[in-house]
Amino acid sequence: MNLHEYQAKQLLAARNVPVPPGEVCETAQQARAVAERLCAEGATQLVVKAQIHAGGRGKGVFVDGYRGGVKLVQTPGEAEACARAMLGNVLVTRQTGPAGRKVRRVLVAAAPEIRRELYVAVLLDRARGCPVLMASTEGGVDIEEVAARSPEKIVTEPVDPLLGWQAYQGRKLAVALGLTGPLLSTATRCFDGIYRTWWECEASLVEINPFCVVATPQGEALMAVDAKMVLEDNALFRHADLAALRDEGEESPLEVEASRHHLNYIKLEGDIACLVNGAGLAMATMDIIKHYGGEPANFLDVGGGASVEQVTAAFRIIMQDPNVKAILVNIFGGIMDCDVIARGIVAAVRETGLKIPLVVRLEGNNVEAGRKTLAEAGLSLINADSMADAAEKVVAAARGGGG
Amino acid sequence: MAILVGPETKVLVQGITGSFGARHAQLSLDYGTRVVAGVTPGKGGQVFRHKDHEVPVFDTVAEAVRATGATASVLFVPAAFAADAILEAADAGLEVVVCITEGIPVSDMLRVKRALSGRRTRLIGPNCPGIVTPGEGPGSHGGCRMGIAPGYIHKKGHVGVVSRSGTLTYEAVWQLTRRGVGQSTCVGIGGDPVPGMSHLDVVKLFAEDPDTHAIIMIGEIGGSAEEEAAAWIKEHCRKPVAAFIAGATAPPGRRMGHAGAIISGGKGTAAAKIEALRAAGVAVAPTPAEIADTLIRLL
Numbered sequence: 001m002n003l004h005e006y007q008a009k010q011l012l013a014a015r016n017v018p019v020p021p022g023e024v025c026e027t028a029q030q031a032r033a034v035a036e037r038l039c040a041e042g043a044t045q046l047v048v049k050a051q052i053h054a055g056g057r058g059k060g061v062f063v064d065g066y067r068g069g070v071k072l073v074q075t076p077g078e079a080e081a082c083a084r085a086m087l088g089n090v091l092v093t094r095q096t097g098p099a100g101r102k103v104r105r106v107l108v109a110a111a112p113e114i115r116r117e118l119y120v121a122v123l124l125d126r127a128r129g130c131p132v133l134m135a136s137t138e139g140g141v142d143i144e145e146v147a148a149r150s151p152e153k154i155v156t157e158p159v160d161p162l163l164g165w166q167a168y169q170g171r172k173l174a175v176a177l178g179l180t181g182p183l184l185s186t187a188t189r190c191f192d193g194i195y196r197t198w199w200e201c202e203a204s205l206v207e208i209n210p211f212c213v214v215a216t217p218q219g220e221a222l223m224a225v226d227a228k229m230v231l232e233d234n235a236l237f238r239h240a241d242l243a244a245l246r247d248e249g250e251e252s253p254l255e256v257e258a259s260r261h262h263l264n265y266i267k268l269e270g271d272i273a274c275l276v277n278g279a280g281l282a283m284a285t286m287d288i289i290k291h292y293g294g295e296p297a298n299f300l301d302v303g304g305g306a307s308v309e310q311v312t313a314a315f316r317i318i319m320q321d322p323n324v325k326a327i328l329v330n331i332f333g334g335i336m337d338c339d340v341i342a343r344g345i346v347a348a349v350r351e352t353g354l355k356i357p358l359v360v361r362l363e364g365n366n367v368e369a370g371r372k373t374l375a376e377a378g379l380s381l382i383n384a385d386s387m388a389d390a391a392e393k394v395v396a397a398a399r400g401g402g403g
Numbered sequence: 404m405a406i407l408v409g410p411e412t413k414v415l416v417q418g419i420t421g422s423f424g425a426r427h428a429q430l431s432l433d434y435g436t437r438v439v440a441g442v443t444p445g446k447g448g449q450v451f452r453h454k455d456h457e458v459p460v461f462d463t464v465a466e467a468v469r470a471t472g473a474t475a476s477v478l479f480v481p482a483a484f485a486a487d488a489i490l491e492a493a494d495a496g497l498e499v500v501v502c503i504t505e506g507i508p509v510s511d512m513l514r515v516k517r518a519l520s521g522r523r524t525r526l527i528g529p530n531c532p533g534i535v536t537p538g539e540g541p542g543s544h545g546g547c548r549m550g551i552a553p554g555y556i557h558k559k560g561h562v563g564v565v566s567r568s569g570t571l572t573y574e575a576v577w578q579l580t581r582r583g584v585g586q587s588t589c590v591g592i593g594g595d596p597v598p599g600m601s602h603l604d605v606v607k608l609f610a611e612d613p614d615t616h617a618i619i620m621i622g623e624i625g626g627s628a629e630e631e632a633a634a635w636i637k638e639h640c641r642k643p644v645a646a647f648i649a650g651a652t653a654p655p656g657r658r659m660g661h662a663g664a665i666i667s668g669g670k671g672t673a674a675a676k677i678e679a680l681r682a683a684g685v686a687v688a689p690t691p692a693e694i695a696d697t698l699i700r701l702l
Contacts, residue, residue, distance in 0.1 A: 232509055234509070264660040287649060334552060363574075364556070
């Protein structure tokens with residue numbers, strides 16, 4: 001589950017990681033009031049940031065031509081004007097796709113004077129089977145670029161999950177980043193807070209880019225100027241407070257509906273829908289559609305033991321995608337009786353009044369009875385007897401338009 | 404011989420009284436697997452009955468092991484309690500622990516994996532279909548089935564199968580069986596980002612097993628486990644290996660059903676895995692329909 005920048009910053013700040021003072025706003029008037037308060041507290045420069053679940057906001061362009069989802073401003077009036085331009089507008093960035101995302105909230109914050117931009121992240125190191133704190137002196141740019149161009153500028157510190165983050169590891173990292181002198185102890189405290197944010201919130205990613213050395217009247221300080229957090233879905237059952245941060249407005253409506261039926265559905269750009277039991281087989285089905293020259297419209301895993309209700313819900317979801325020209329059902333009924341699945345398909349097709357070509361490939365337990373059920377139902381579906389056969393037939397059906 | 408488990412293995416089922424655990428304990432008994440004990444806290448003293456089988460139920464794994472001599476356990480325990488159940492099985496000294504449960508939080512698995520390091524217990528899963536060593540009987544009856552895989556699709560033979568997926572593995576096994584090619588052992592290592600045994604761990608066992616003459620490895624996007632196995636195969640494995648990698652068309656940054664199936668930061672792509680496997684001399688099937696044929700061509 002993705003979080004917004006302002007939500008991530010609240011979780012970090014609660015664990016002693018300094019963030020620039022600011023507040024999330026849903027109206028332009030609110031933005032002005034927050035800006036006035038920040039100016040009264042001594043801020044000389046402010047920033048208005050569109051809150052969407054996608055990167056590249058600064059270089060993004062709104063659909064009405066307004067440029068930039070991150071704007072530096074000097075006065076409350078300018079902050080209000082920026083907020084008015086962004087709120088309700090649709091921002092397109094390199095991560096949103098051409099449809100963009102509607103901006104429902106902006107973060108209005110003080111923009112500190114930045115001396116250095118660093119990078120800090122905590123993530124799972126799958127190869128080592130432990131969390132790792134990753135940092136770089138090259139902040140403010142894509143870390144993938146840094147990794148490709150100058151991997152020596154990325155330092156990592158693996159964490160023993162039974163011990164947790166240790167202060168000495170923080171000192172090692174601070175020195176590697178050149179955060180010495182009075183900044184050493186501040187940096188150590190920050191790293192501890194960043195790691196605890198990852199562990200305590202059960203995140204899969206906490207990324208602070210840039211993590212900045214900033215100038216303050218009291219001297220140099222450290223601040224998380226941007227923050228990205230992804231929470232692990234599997235752990236949300238024990239974090240009701242974090243689960244409440246979910247913003248369904250940022251998710252595809254079809255994906256939200258699918259998750260209510262415990263279906264794994266991901267919308268893609270193609271025109272051949274697929275409905276499969278099992279994640280690996282579902283991915284492989286997408287692959288074989290592509291191999292035969294088609295484009296999958298979605299990933300859809302109805303689970304290892306698909307029920308009639310789930311199959312029906314899956315059909316309803318698939319049919320709501322206007323791009324879909326043909327459907328491929330690929331079920332390996334290992335334990336499940338294929339006949340039960342076949343009856344589910346027949347019920348779903350009748351209920352949803354399917355009008356486009358449907359190719360069905362059933363395999364496994366009691367498959368003869370299942371195929372007989374499909375054949376006798378009098379539906380205009382196309383039977384396939386192997387995955388390759390099914391993929392070829394569905395690609396041809398999608399091209400034919402009417403099947 | 405096979406690997407990890409065989410027809411003689413005494414199996415206990417953690418969570419045998421739940422509907423999911425009960426159903427699959429029944430199917431394993433029908434398959435001829437020696438299910439000798441069940442464990443459900445609070446239900447110790449009950450008996451799990453299926454046809455003419457009577458399986459005693461215990462409150463703890465330690466008691467079940469003491470009373471029955473079980474050496475392997477399969478877990479059907481809800482995600483919130485699964486880490487504890489794995490640790491309990493390891494504490495009781497079990498050699499093989501198969502965790503079927505999907506949805507265990509990563510932090511739980513990180514602690515479990517760390518706690519198991521240096522112990523003799525081998526963990527398969529979580530979020531996996533389990534392990535099958537086919538038997539000699541009709542429909543491979545008489546083998547050891549721990550988990551949720553359909554037993555009848557197997558056939559006793561000499562191909563070792565290791566995979567991160569469930570139904571895609573059944574697909575490959577069924578392709579083999581229909582072509583008359585049997586399997587030594589089929590291991591589903593699961594689709595989570597922090598698994599117990601890795602592809603490499605299982606491939607090493609297959610490489611040493613005199614009963615396994617060839618290997619099928621099924622991987623998917625996410626992580627680098629397939630690349631690690633490929634590097635080892637290149638240097639050490641003298642048996643023919645065929646592979647398939649699912650997810651060539653998966654978009655980056657999205658979890659494809661399995662918690663571990665995600666391309667992040669440009670890492671874990673199908674293309675990179677296929678390249679590593681080819682460089683190691685592994686025959687990579689171009690489509691999932693050709694997994695068995697790709698291996699058979701090597702034999």
